[in-house]
Amino acid sequence: MTENTTGSRKRRHATPSRIEQVRRQAIPKPRVIVALLLLVGLVSVLLLDGYLRSEVGGDQRVRSDASSSEVPESVADGGPFLTFENGRPRTQSVADRTIVLTFDDGPDPEYTDQVLKILDDNDVPGTFFLIGSMISRYPGVVKKMVADGNEVGVHTFTHVDLSYQSAARVKREIAQTQLALAGAAGITTTLFRAPYSSTNDAIDNESWPVYQRLGAMGYTSVFIDTDSEDWQLPGVDKIIKWATPKSGKGAAVLFHDAGGDREETLTALPKYIKRMKAKGYTFTTVSGAQQQDRQQAGDTFGGPQDGAQGNLLQAAHHKATGTTLWEGRALIAAVAVAEWSVPGLAVGLAVVGVAVMGRFGLMLVLARRHYRQRNRRRFAWGPPVYEPVSVIVPAYNEKECIANTLNSLAASTHPIEIVLVDDGSTDGTAEIAEALGLPNLRVIRQENAGKSAALNNGVRQARYDIVVMMDGDTVFEPDTVRLLVQPFGDPGIGAVAGNAKVGNRDTLIGAWQHIEYVMGFNLDRRMYDLLRCMPTIPGAIGAFRREAVLAVGGMSEDTLAEDTDITIALHRAGWRVVYAEHARAWTEAPASIGQLWRQRYRWSYGTMQALWKHRRSVLDRGPSGRFGRVGMPLVVLFQVVTPVFAPLIDVFTVYAMIFVDFKASLLAWLAVLLVQLLCAAYAFRLDREKYRYLLMLPLQQIAYRQLMYLVLIHSSVTALTGGRLRWQKLKRTGEVGTPRAGAGAL
CATH class of the missing domain: 3.20.20.370 (Glycoside hydrolase/deacetylase)
Incomplete structure (x- = not known):
């Protein structure tokens, strides 16, 4: 008989299920194997090509002054x-x-x-x-x-x-x-x-x-x-x-x-x-x-x-004959692969490099114009919007965060009703919400069906013409809803994207995501806003005309990126989608690499699904075809193609540093990093963020690109095999609290 006492260590027996669990953990995952094989193949091709050109193992020494006394x-x-x-x-x-x-x-x-x-x-x-x-x-x-x-x-x-x-x-x-x-x-x-x-x-x-x-x-x-x-x-x-x-x-x-x-x-x-x-x-x-x-x-x-x-x-x-003949043929074949692939990759990287630099330049110009346009004293979307709105909060096992989320909404300076759709939570999320006793809160329970179904249920039961959608782990500032819905003073606007901020940015992963949100998302959204081809309304903070959402069939369950899917659908229906940078929401970034992987995997795979679903948008004509003509190519190039090439840039850079010209290669890499740093600094300035987080940018560029490469490989394999995923729940800590009015940067 075994006695358990407080603080004692419970021994885990080698049960069949435990053995199987350990075995699965020890076996490398297919995505890791595929990524490693691709990386090994690339490095091998580079080294072979470099060896053929005497960049690898080359020796230019020529002897000219030796004695010949020992020669007969x-x-x-x-x-x-x-x-x-x-x-x-x-x-x-x-x-x-x-x-x-x-x-x-x-x-x-x-x-x-x-x-x-x-x-x-x-x-x-x-x-x-x-x-x-x-x-x-x-x-x-x-x-x-x-x-x-x-x-x-x-x-x-x-x-x-x-x-x-x-x-x-x-x-x-x-x-x-x-x-x-x-x-x-x-x-x-x-x-x-x-x-x-x-x-x-x-x-x-x-x-x-x-x-x-x-x-x-x-x-x-x-x-x-x-x-x-x-x-x-x-x-x-x-x-x-x-x-x-x-x-x-x-x-x-x-x-x-x-x-x-x-x-x-x-x-x-x-x-x-x-x-x-x-x-x-x-x-x-x-x-x-x-x-x-x-x-x-x-x-x-x-x-x-x-x-x-x-x-x-x-x-x-x-x-x-024999082995010599076949090894020789294999060598010729390998060299042929290197001869075609390395120049092809070099051209591809050059094209991507020019495109990325061009995008940086375009972002800076348009972001500056967007900032000046939207911050003019007399700028207005139209008549002020004072009507109440419905805020829909889909939630699945959000007991750590739900109280902070709902309390932040209760402090809203704009009249709202809160519609909490509990998607089959098993941790008492709905009970925690009801115990808050908020007068403008309705809790709707449903069987677990996924985020899209929860949002659609909330839209159907909303009482008002404008609906705001947010995540169950997000908190709003008191003025967020008021600022978010003002663009609806323009009757041609069907949806508005808000400014998502990382609340737990004092960790390494949080700092990385903070940089990404400010530079990669919000600077992008300024550009896309002026180009009138916004690709995504973030799930953490977005507002919609209820009639527009219902007209396009609601939030589709066809993809994992329901936010990208609905945004493209609204474009194709003729609605305009804009960005309200002053409407801020604070969200909790994943606290581990595994959680970050799951989040980015869902986004990456969902984006691929949404783009494929709306691939015919490139044939759309008139104002409703603007996304297909402008937005679709930009998203495909910079959210699918570029992440694939990004690690190749690092591999080529390391190769050039070791075998070609260390100083020139290092200077080229630093020049690209400097351009990224300037863009990030400008984005931080526009969002009034603290520059100290940019110290993490070099490490982010080295480590984060490799992570995104693996995520994209994983997403591509899943897409090719036709795999599907349900709403994936990330582990939350609830450390992002209710912000003050006009809290600004943390």
Whole structure:
């Protein structure tokens, strides 16, 4: 027998239900998994693209002053083809009056194709030393190159000086290039040329071990006898002169088919070929030259035995099979994704960035105009509104807040009736309200049916032509109702949005929401008011003509954002919706990330539902079509599209800071933050708020964007799967009390 005493700790047994609860908590939620997968995919694509462009892992160092004392003299003075047989270095030369045309740094989508055409027109082969990253980006060029009978070799994956790299990096550079070749042309090669290499006598003590390791792996390292130096753009005549061997000697000649402007090379190459043929020279590949050298020495080691020219041309090539072939194809596919997606994302971000900056500018201009217009001494909507109004308070389990809400309404300076619609509360909300004994309060009980049903019930039972709707956790200032209903002096106005304020703003989440409410909501509403396309009347504070609400069918249960739904419906019915910034309501922001998630999820998903429901508004004509023409595109762009791109901006910024230019990227991010800070400061000034809360803005921009990204992913998945939600109740504390008259900012 277990005895429980006051203050004792109750032990929770491992019941099946408890085990299942713990299991569910331990399993990541689908929305988190989807978001993480998207983030990992984006980062992977960025890193791959950066690696291809040498932004990630790039090394621009080039060695130029090392000693060559450890290089064997036979190698330094030998021919341009270096192999290692049985661990011993061996060089081979090009036969007299024979040219091996070699090309570095390709493939290039513009110049390599033209070089291949020149070679084909003159019926000569070439040996191309290719950069793996370029192969991955332009596999079609390589496939054509090999199909035309040319030979290819490895020129590393990122064009780094291998003498500075570790053995693991050297091996990786070679292996990745081979994979790229396998994916592009279905082959691998045994030829290698190091970046920044030249003649044999330029081999130094730092690079010699690299060649030894590659030789042990079966590679032939290829150097040059003659350098055209076409990369210097010296002019066509000098390129031809510098590429021409002396005294009828054979030579491995260096040209470039990529890496810059190759127009001079394209002009010089056909002239060079014709001139060398006229002098009696023949052209072959590295493998062909090696075979000729072996035949002259009476050694057929490693070469084809039949002597067929076709075999000689591609003796260095081996067919890629098995894992190598499929990994190569996967690499080419991944690079293709990166090549398309990264520029596309960059363009998308640029468009979004311009749009966001344009929106900030438009908001500032229109907010200023709105403030001046509505605060003129003689400004009036029409005749003053003195008639009583009905205030509808839908409530579901609001015992913590309902007393403060109703007491704030009881202090109203405008005549009102209070209609509390209790939507099946189980915590005594209705009883608490009745115990207050307020003379102008009616409590209506109904079975739990959701917020829309509660509001519709209240509208049907309202006694007056103007109805004010508010949340059960919100408190009004004494003048709020009077200021909120004055726009109805204009008979064309069907609804009025009030100014919702965060009451519990001294917490981190409360401060974030305070900034969002002042800047993101109320500054927006000033803009939308002047554009006559207000998208949402906040559930915390809004007023409606009762006839207008009933005419459009009341608060729809089709969406979770009944406030956005009814607002768009009123626009389409021809009513004008305006913003009364001086009519303030104080609401309680969620106290935890989980509660904030639920609230924003409901708003985000509900907004998507409402926009989809009213998608045909873009076809509406006349004054009633203004929302479809102006408001719908703005809401879609800035409430759906922009939140998706916002985290990408952070990812791109971090990437640029690490791999591109830290200072420039940081300054760009700070510039955007400064623009946001100025907009927020101006919004705070218009609402007469304290600036100290803006100290939270940088953290809000970093953390809040990621939260909104996850919320939007969650909402999108729910929308795509057709999920539906009921009225979600947030946990309240009741800490937002009844405000004083003209309380202003807390």
